[in-house]
Amino acid sequence: MKRIDAHVHLFGPDPWADELARSVGHENTEEHVVQQMEQLDIVHAVVMGNQDPTPQAYRFGPQFSYCVGLDGAQIQRLGPGKVPAMVEEHLRRPACCGIKLYPGYAPHYISDPLYEPYYELAEQYGKPVAVHTGQTQGPNAKLKYCHPLTLDDVAADHPYVQFVMCHFGNPFLADAAAVLEKNPNMAAEISGLLCGYENLDDYFIGKREYINMLRGWLGYGDYWDRLIFGTDWPGVNMENYLGFIQRLIPEQYDQQVFFDNANRIYRLGL
Numbered sequence: 001m002k003r004i005d006a007h008v009h010l011f012g013p014d015p016w017a018d019e020l021a022r023s024v025g026h027e028n029t030e031e032h033v034v035q036q037m038e039q040l041d042i043v044h045a046v047v048m049g050n051q052d053p054t055p056q057a058y059r060f061g062p063q064f065s066y067c068v069g070l071d072g073a074q075i076q077r078l079g080p081g082k083v084p085a086m087v088e089e090h091l092r093r094p095a096c097c098g099i100k101l102y103p104g105y106a107p108h109y110i111s112d113p114l115y116e117p118y119y120e121l122a123e124q125y126g127k128p129v130a131v132h133t134g135q136t137q138g139p140n141a142k143l144k145y146c147h148p149l150t151l152d153d154v155a156a157d158h159p160y161v162q163f164v165m166c167h168f169g170n171p172f173l174a175d176a177a178a179v180l181e182k183n184p185n186m187a188a189e190i191s192g193l194l195c196g197y198e199n200l201d202d203y204f205i206g207k208r209e210y211i212n213m214l215r216g217w218l219g220y221g222d223y224w225d226r227l228i229f230g231t232d233w234p235g236v237n238m239e240n241y242l243g244f245i246q247r248l249i250p251e252q253y254d255q256q257v258f259f260d261n262a263n264r265i266y267r268l269g270l
Contacts, residue, residue, distance in 0.1 A: 001254065004262040004270070005045040005238070007166060007191035007230025008033065010060065021234035024197050028234060034063055036238045044270055046230070046262070048100045048130065048166075052078065053086040058096070065268060067100035067130050070118065072108030084117040091125040097266040098128040098164070104136045104146030111153040119158045128187075128265055129154075130164040134172060148176040155183035162265060164228065167192045171210075173217040181221035187265050190218070190245060190257075191230030197237045200244055215248055224253040228262045 010030055011017035021028035026036065037045060049069030051057040058066050068090040075083050090096040099118055103110050110131055122129045133148045148169030155163050165188040169176030180188050193214065194203070204211055218227065227249075231241045249257050263270050 001041060001258065002270075003040065003042045003229065003242075003258045004268070005037065005042045005231050005233070006189050006228045006262040006266065007048055008045045008064075008233040009050060009235075010047050010064070011050065011234075017234060024234065024237040024240075026234055026237065030061060030064075033233065034061065036233075037063060040239060040242055042238075044268060046097060046266060046268075053083060053090060055086060055089050058090065060095070065095050065097040065266065067098040067128075068096055069100045069102065070115075071102040071106040072112060072114050073106035075114055080114060084121065087118060088121055088125075091121055091127055096127070097268060098122070098130055100130045100132075100166075102132050103150065104132060104141040104143060107142060107145060109145055109150050109153075111150065111157070115154075119154065119161050122161050123158065127267070128162040128164050130166055130189075132166050133169040133176065134167045135170060148172050148179050151186065152179045152183065155179070155186050159185055161185060162187065164189055164265065166230075167232070168218070170214075173213055177217040177220045180223055180226065187226040187228060187261065188223075189228035189230045189262075190248075192232035192235060194241070194244060195235055197240050198244070200240070200247065203244075204247065211248075218248060219250075224256050225261060226265075227253075227257050228265065229258045230262075 018028045045064050047064050047066040049058055049066055053068045068087055099122055101110055108114055133146050148165055151165055163186050168188045168190050170193050180186050229245055231238050
């Protein structure tokens, strides 16, 4: 079946990203990602941006759409009065399918007034706002800013903006499920629920309590039409992670989770 990977990162040449990709059996190049996608019937991927939102940023091949990335520290560094125009230029592009926010990596809640212009732009252009939630890479980030409950405020205050909760708030699964169940303008993607490469048979035995909780909360609200597959490449091996998610999702929902929901929510037109 055709699939969409709704959460990848493309860094370009970078020693840290090069090593991360090698550690899971990949190469840190766009060409390599395309090859992996072809092998796994992934017909399209959404890049979660990490660059500054300058007009020249975010140039990828036709296999990719992207969400322009922002965090509060970046907005302040570039100038709060200047960044909305940059973001709007991206949102006008067909390849830009949304905005990605990174709370936790900067000390700002997503309800901070700093982000209000971007919710207005998202509503104006009809494109989603994806938000990092849950565990972070490295000890310097602060979890209170990216707890999934923080999404409830903005979803309630902006009912005409489509939000996407990245990583299902992992490991705050019950809170993530409550926010998703309550807010009809909230979707959730299930990337980055494990890191690296795992022997899945051993993992499902050794982590069976976690797996049982994860299965339970994913199915808690019958919101299969709002769950989206993503990998979080290069933090995981694509094939290995696809197999992981296939074990978690009931087969009757594969078409929705692996293709239809991302295609509809990000308006990819595939």
